[in-house]
Amino acid sequence: MCVKQVAVLGDEVEFTADERDVDPDYLDYALNEWDTYATEEALRLCEAAADGEVVVVSVGPEDAEEAMRRCLAMGADRGIRVDSDAWLDPIQVARALAEVVRAENPDLVFAGVQSADAVQAATGTALAELLDLPRVAVVTKIELGDGNATVNRELEGGVLDVVEVDTPALLTIQTGINEPRYATLRAIKQAEEKEIDVRQPGDLGEPAYQVKKMFVPPKGEGAEMLNGSAADVAQKIKEIVEEHTG
Amino acid sequence: MSVLIVAEHLRGELRPITLELISAARELEGPVAVAVIAKDPSALTDAVDVEGVNEILSVKVDQEEFENDVYQQAVERLIGQREPQVILLGFTVNSMGYGPAVAAKLGLGFASDVFSIDGAAGGPVATRAFYGSKVHAEVEFPGHDRVMLLLRPTAWPPAEGAGSAVEEEVSVSISGSLARHKEFVDVATGDVDITTADFLLSIGRGVGDKENLPQFEELAGKMGAILSVSRPLVDQGWMPNSRQVGQSGKTVKPKIYLALGISGAVQHLAGMKTSGTIIAVNTDPEAAIFSVADYGAVADLFEVAEELEKLY
Numbered sequence: 345m346c347v348k349q350v351a352v353l354g355d356e357v358e359f360t361a362d363e364r365d366v367d368p369d370y371l372d373y374a375l376n377e378w379d380t381y382a383t384e385e386a387l388r389l390c391e392a393a394a395d396g397e398v399v400v401v402s403v404g405p406e407d408a409e410e411a412m413r414r415c416l417a418m419g420a421d422r423g424i425r426v427d428s429d430a431w432l433d434p435i436q437v438a439r440a441l442a443e444v445v446r447a448e449n450p451d452l453v454f455a456g457v458q459s460a461d462a463v464q465a466a467t468g469t470a471l472a473e474l475l476d477l478p479r480v481a482v483v484t485k486i487e488l489g490d491g492n493a494t495v496n497r498e499l500e501g502g503v504l505d506v507v508e509v510d511t512p513a514l515l516t517i518q519t520g521i522n523e524p525r526y527a528t529l530r531a532i533k534q535a536e537e538k539e540i541d542v543r544q545p546g547d548l549g550e551p552a553y554q555v556k557k558m559f560v561p562p563k564g565e566g567a568e569m570l571n572g573s574a575a576d577v578a579q580k581i582k583e584i585v586e587e588h589t590g
Numbered sequence: 591m592s593v594l595i596v597a598e599h600l601r602g603e604l605r606p607i608t609l610e611l612i613s614a615a616r617e618l619e620g621p622v623a624v625a626v627i628a629k630d631p632s633a634l635t636d637a638v639d640v641e642g643v644n645e646i647l648s649v650k651v652d653q654e655e656f657e658n659d660v661y662q663q664a665v666e667r668l669i670g671q672r673e674p675q676v677i678l679l680g681f682t683v684n685s686m687g688y689g690p691a692v693a694a695k696l697g698l699g700f701a702s703d704v705f706s707i708d709g710a711a712g713g714p715v716a717t718r719a720f721y722g723s724k725v726h727a728e729v730e731f732p733g734h735d736r737v738m739l740l741l742r743p744t745a746w747p748p749a750e751g752a753g754s755a756v757e758e759e760v761s762v763s764i765s766g767s768l769a770r771h772k773e774f775v776d777v778a779t780g781d782v783d784i785t786t787a788d789f790l791l792s793i794g795r796g797v798g799d800k801e802n803l804p805q806f807e808e809l810a811g812k813m814g815a816i817l818s819v820s821r822p823l824v825d826q827g828w829m830p831n832s833r834q835v836g837q838s839g840k841t842v843k844p845k846i847y848l849a850l851g852i853s854g855a856v857q858h859l860a861g862m863k864t865s866g867t868i869i870a871v872n873t874d875p876e877a878a879i880f881s882v883a884d885y886g887a888v889a890d891l892f893e894v895a896e897e898l899e900k901l902y
Contacts, residue, residue, distance in 0.1 A: 357721075386765060463719070465686045466700065479687065479769065481686040490759075498683065504775040550733050552693060554730055555727045
């Protein structure tokens with residue numbers, strides 16, 4: 345289970361002095377939404393098999409353990425954090441994860457399709473390449489077979505591609521594949537006791553890109569705003585609807 | 591800048607993203623080659639022969655439909671042979687399955703969900719969003735002679751105009767496919783077809799709870815609208831996929847699109863931004879939906895819905 349603690353930007357933003365990132369004071373942090381679904385799916389597969397262990401791996405600073413603890417509270421068994429405080433591109437993250445994941449020799453590797461903050465949809469597939477694993481991206485259903493799995497790949501426009509993939513494999517998990525469980529208070533407490541092993545990354549190579557400049561997007565013409573009370577807004581909506589449907 | 595585009599097709603039809611990639615490539619002012627990887631590439635070459643394409647590379651493979659390993663091996667071979675400076679793929683589910691693998695293996699510069707490219711100064715500079723689309727960033731690729739960019743669907747218009755590309759057959763031997771296409775399943779078409787509606791009342795995460803849905807179904811009925819939803823409501827299992835607007839759901843173009851409690855994720859906007867008149871109600875004045883709306887109101891959707899109930 346590869347997970348990420350994502351940054352959430354509020355209504356206000358200031359940039360760092362070099363204008364290449366957002367000032368961290370303006371960021372909150374959370375477990376990536378896709379990763380909650382991936383964790384749930386891993387737990388369900390182990391529960392169905394009445395066997396197995398779910399190991400959560402992540403790349404980030406010590407604070408990122410908060411997101412990992414969320415997964416541990418859901419029921420994952422233990423965690424491994426690759427320590428890094430640097431801005432990494434998704435291929436570098438894959439390199440940081442590869443060594444740790446390889447050493448665990450897992451039957452299945454899950455990652456979220458993408459992270460909510462950077463939306464790159466790349467780490468899982470790059471990791472599969474580095475591990476030399478078969479892979480399917482954007483999975484919404486998994487049926488395990490013997491030496492393979494039959495999975496649904498969610499294409500654009502409401503079409504599913506049913507794919508047979510050899511296992512071990514890496515799958516990137518899409519939201520909606522299941523209904524992630526809530527951790528009980530007791531489980532959250534117990535998760536504090538679970539082991540998170542910390543490793544140092546090896547050589548992560550040259551970055552695949554570098555941020556040159558970050559900025560607030562220029563506002564387009566934007567919408568004509570309807571002001572006033574809810575009743576005023578409703579009245580105006582009715583008028584607009586009548587005008588355009590006629 | 592020399593550009594290699596990988597065409598996308600499904601069930602024998604070219605996907606619209608391919609022509610959008612060609613539009614983007616034209617801005618880079620280099621020779622543009624489009625690779626068609628298919629069992630019968632000749633069935634698709636006419637569709638990609640549009641203005642601005644210099645070469646069409648036909649790559650004949652055994653597989654009718656997309657498979658990760660087939661595309662990965664073919665594209666790696668093409669990059670090795672043609673040495674393009676820029677490789678353009680769609681930021682699509684297919685590309686997500688092999689693009690990052692090619693970039694990791696060949697050590698390419700890489701960026702995804704790119705919606706603007708500047709090819710003027712030395713290497714390409716790509717623009718993409720970070721932090722939930724609230725900020726944009728220009729990214730560059732120092733130290734990389736070759737850069738793979740996955741471009742956001744609908745960010746460029748489809749390329750048009752008659753082409754005069756040269757066709758070349760490229761033979762690539764594919765050694766095994768570890769994730770094999772079996773069949774396609776169309777997600778059950780529901781009771782209504784939201785793509786033909788003139789008036790959609792669309793609701794999102796803002797409705798908060800499943801118990802609130804009947805209220806909006808009723809309101810849509812009263813207003814003469816069809817109810818549609820954004821992805822989170824389908825993920826929760828509250829509404830069927832057939833009602834979903836967005837990239838993974840349906841692309842809609844009603845005369846009126848009334849969005850209540852939809853913040854406007856990129857994938858949602860791609861599915862509705864060409865609607866006739868868009869009205870958005872959201873409590874967050876910074877919600878991205880306002881950037882594509884014609885009319886907006888920063889208001890509580892339940893209060894507005896209640897008032898609308900009274901008027902119809």
